[in-house]
Amino acid sequence: MKRKIRVGSRESKLAVVQSEMIIQELKKLHPQLEIELVTMKTTGDKILDRSLDQIGGKGLFVKELDRALLDGEIDLAVHCLKDMPMETPEELPILAYSRREDPRDVLVPAKGKENWNGQGVIGCSSFRRRIQLQKLYPDAEVRGIRGNIQTRLQKLDSGQYDVLVLAAAGLKRLGLEERIERYFSPEEILPAAGQGILVVQGREEMRELVKELQPEEMEVIAENERAFVRRLDGGCSSPVAAYGRIQQDELVLTGLYYEEDTGNYVIATKRAEVRASAHLGWELADELRTKH
Numbered sequence: 001m002k003r004k005i006r007v008g009s010r011e012s013k014l015a016v017v018q019s020e021m022i023i024q025e026l027k028k029l030h031p032q033l034e035i036e037l038v039t040m041k042t043t044g045d046k047i048l049d050r051s052l053d054q055i056g057g058k059g060l061f062v063k064e065l066d067r068a069l070l071d072g073e074i075d076l077a078v079h080c081l082k083d084m085p086m087e088t089p090e091e092l093p094i095l096a097y098s099r100r101e102d103p104r105d106v107l108v109p110a111k112g113k114e115n116w117n118g119q120g121v122i123g124c125s126s127f128r129r130r131i132q133l134q135k136l137y138p139d140a141e142v143r144g145i146r147g148n149i150q151t152r153l154q155k156l157d158s159g160q161y162d163v164l165v166l167a168a169a170g171l172k173r174l175g176l177e178e179r180i181e182r183y184f185s186p187e188e189i190l191p192a193a194g195q196g197i198l199v200v201q202g203r204e205e206m207r208e209l210v211k212e213l214q215p216e217e218m219e220v221i222a223e224n225e226r227a228f229v230r231r232l233d234g235g236c237s238s239p240v241a242a243y244g245r246i247q248q249d250e251l252v253l254t255g256l257y258y259e260e261d262t263g264n265y266v267i268a269t270k271r272a273e274v275r276a277s278a279h280l281g282w283e284l285a286d287e288l289r290t291k292h
């Protein structure tokens with residue numbers, strides 16, 4: 001009999017598309033396996049009338065899947081790294097990081113309101129985007145928005161907002177790239193730690209099976225971005241951003257540090273040879289904090 005692997009996912013269309021991408025890759029690596037997708041609703045998907053900060057943060061998107069992993073109902077779970085809490089349960093490590101999709105944030109105008117002039121209402125969900133957008137578009141008003149990408153686009157097109165700011169990664173994976181009017185460089189809007197990266201989470205014994213999904217250097221990039229955020233205690237709602245990339249043999253890490261007292265933020269970059277970069281995120285965080 002074929003060995004059967006169950007892969008758990010949230011129910012949203014994006015989550016399912018992402019999990020199917022990972023399943024396709026796994027099937028290529030292990031053609032002998034039968035792999036099944038199991039979807040479930042998480043608390044974060046059920047409560048849509050309050051902001052994530054109010055209802056307890058990112059953990060709400062993974063809690064149900066964590067439980068299913070622990071109970072053996074599923075063998076693996078696929079998540080956006082960006083949605084993962086900074087600490088995962090000890091028994092459920094991240095087993096592999098995927099190749100990164102476009103990490104940038106993008107501007108999406110409402111239908112009929114293309115060529116946006118920088119005035120009116122921007123819909124965006126995170127404090128990280130908000131503070132950076134206020135600098136880029138001082139004449140616009142930023143209003144919160146929740147729900148999955150399709151829901152947000154419906155709210156946009158129904159006239160509640162003039163433009164949205166979203167992650168390029170989600171739109172591209174959903175085939176909605178044509179709605180993108182402008183890509184923000186990391187210098188304009190620094191992405192969230194882990195943006196564009198998918199992770200496979202599970203019990204330690206599954207590591208062997210998925211480790212080949214991970215491109216070289218993905219872990220050092222992802223872990224340094226997350227170390228930066230962790231060091232500054234930027235849990236779910238803090239506007240901390242971090243973006244790492246490899247240039248020649250170096251890891252180049254850019255971090256955003258927000259100072260609560262003044263409401264100002266600073267962005268800085270630090271680099272290290274990849275093989276000596278284990279603490280780069282931590283060090284960049286400390287440098288930014290002591291300077292400000």
Ligand SMILES: NCc1[nH]cc(CCC(=O)O)c1CC(=O)O
Binds near residue numbers: 083166169196198
């Ligand atoms: N907050 C929801 C979320 N989590 C991950 C992505 C995008 C996909 C990714 O980063 O891999 C999105 C949508 C968005 O921010 O526009």
